Amino acid sequence: MPDTERPEEHAPEPAPDEPIDQPTDQPTGRERLRRAMLRPSRGQVVVAVLLALLGYAAVTQVRFTNVDDTYASLREQDLIDLLNGLTDTSQRAESEIARLERTRDDLRSSTGAREAALAQAQERATNLSIIAGLVPVTGPGIRITVTETDGPVDVDTMVDTIQELRTAGAEAIQINEQVRVVAQTPFDDAVGGIEIGGQLVTSPYVIEVIGPPDALHGAVDFPNGPRAGFEDDGATVEVDELASLDIESVVQPRKPEYAEPDSSQ
Amino acid sequence: MIAALGLLVGIVLGVVFQPDIPLWLEPYLPIAVVAALDAVFGGLRAYLDGIFDDKVFVVSFVSNVVIAAAIVFLGDKLGVGGQLSTGVIVVLGIRIFSNVAAIRRHIFHA
Numbered sequence: 263m264p265d266t267e268r269p270e271e272h273a274p275e276p277a278p279d280e281p282i283d284q285p286t287d288q289p290t291g292r293e294r295l296r297r298a299m300l301r302p303s304r305g306q307v308v309v310a311v312l313l314a315l316l317g318y319a320a321v322t323q324v325r326f327t328n329v330d331d332t333y334a335s336l337r338e339q340d341l342i343d344l345l346n347g348l349t350d351t352s353q354r355a356e357s358e359i360a361r362l363e364r365t366r367d368d369l370r371s372s373t374g375a376r377e378a379a380l381a382q383a384q385e386r387a388t389n390l391s392i393i394a395g396l397v398p399v400t401g402p403g404i405r406i407t408v409t410e411t412d413g414p415v416d417v418d419t420m421v422d423t424i425q426e427l428r429t430a431g432a433e434a435i436q437i438n439e440q441v442r443v444v445a446q447t448p449f450d451d452a453v454g455g456i457e458i459g460g461q462l463v464t465s466p467y468v469i470e471v472i473g474p475p476d477a478l479h480g481a482v483d484f485p486n487g488p489r490a491g492f493e494d495d496g497a498t499v500e501v502d503e504l505a506s507l508d509i510e511s512v513v514q515p516r517k518p519e520y521a522e523p524d525s526s527q
Numbered sequence: 528m529i530a531a532l533g534l535l536v537g538i539v540l541g542v543v544f545q546p547d548i549p550l551w552l553e554p555y556l557p558i559a560v561v562a563a564l565d566a567v568f569g570g571l572r573a574y575l576d577g578i579f580d581d582k583v584f585v586v587s588f589v590s591n592v593v594i595a596a597a598i599v600f601l602g603d604k605l606g607v608g609g610q611l612s613t614g615v616i617v618v619l620g621i622r623i624f625s626n627v628a629a630i631r632r633h634i635f636h637a
Contacts, residue, residue: 305581310533312588316563317537323556
């Protein structure tokens with residue numbers, strides 16, 4: 263700042279930048295400016311020197327401001343403010359991070375809960391489909407072949423047999439690879455056979471049952487059990503225990519017309 | 528004309544030499560430049576008003592620069608340098624605006 267080293271002259275005149283009304287009997291500002299541009303007076307030299315200084319300093323400062331991206335030239339107070347600002351910013355950023363992490367964890371746990379519920383519901387649906395006979399199933403079980411020889415098989419004997427098999431833990435029952443026996447399946451007498459689930463089934467009756475083979479076998483063979491019943495009707499009974507057997511027939515799902523879930527339970 | 532040339536020469540010198548600012552001057556140079564700008568605009572306005580005087584201009588230029596720097600220096604010593612330089616800049620900015628408004632009225636009659 264070489265300006266400060268200049269000897270100061272004290273002038274009694276008013277400062278040039280104080281507002282003063284323009285005298286009316288003098289040339290206008292525009293004319294004066296034009297004259298100064300065309301015929302510079304000697305007094306302009308001083309002004310020129312000062313303006314040169316100003317330009318020099320201004321350019322230097324501008325260049326310095328562009329170059330100086332460090333904190334070397336800052337005041338102590340500025341540095342403290344800067345540091346406080348940075349601290350505040352990082353604190354805000356940290357709380358933002360914590361908030362977002364909380365949101366992420368919430369979303370993650372709700373997603374997990376939803377997936378668990380979905381898996382549970384799917385498992386339940388699978389179980390119910392098997393019970394309702396909506397899907398083909400496979401597994402160990404027995405095959406009972408009832409062949410009429412001397413007389414027709416009574417429908418009661420057939421129902422009793424199914425009942426015994428259920429008691430022994432039958433999970434899926436199929437007759438003649440034709441009818442899937444479920445809770446709603448009706449049994450009825452018919453000419454030449456038995457009507458099961460709306461279909462006529464004729465001898466030989468092949469009852470395929472998925473369940474524990476030993477228990478099912480026992481349920482057929484116990485005294486006065488199904489085997490005795492069939493033989494009384496005049497039929498022969500053959501039981502095979504199978505390690506794996508497929509039940510392919512299914513029942514068409516029927517929408518309940520009268521019953522509906524009781525939400526109060 | 529000479530004045531405008533002087534300004535141009537100063538700018539060119541600054542660009543060519545690319546001087547380094549001494550460290551003790553760093554906080555004061557921006558304020559000094561703004562103060563000098565204020566004096567220049569005041570001088571231009573006085574010139575257009577027809578009351579320009581070389582001596583007054585020099586004195587006002589130098590005193591503006593010195594006082595602005597002194598205020599900032601004092602502020603630094605008192606620990607309020609940043610705020611005080613802001614205040615000085617605001618005041619000088621207001622003065623520059625009013626001076627430029629007067630100059631504008633002279634040149635454009637508007």
